Amino acid sequence: MKRKELPLEKHKGLFIYCNRCQRNFSWTYRIIRSGNRANKIEEPMCYETKTTFSSCEFFESHRYKVRVYIPNKKGKTKSKNLKSIASIMALS
Secondary structure: OOOOOOOOOOOOOEEEEEOOOOEEEOOOOEEEOOOOOOOEEEOOEOOOOOOEHHHOOOHHHEEEEEEEEOOOOOOOEEEEEEOOHHHHHHHO
């Protein structure tokens, strides 16, 4: 199974959810540019294993999660867990 990734541009309402540590990841990595020095890649940390997101050994438990805000309903949301990015494309 391939590890899940999110695009570099942040999308409101699109997450990767870990069934193991019950955490939503809104980004998988970001590039920090620092003037004349080399670029640095930063990743979120997993609560369960205390490792970076890309080196998490339980990547099979990661799922895409889509959260949609319902208009005119005072902040109500609907969310759905999906296994692949193809499922997200089918919804749109």
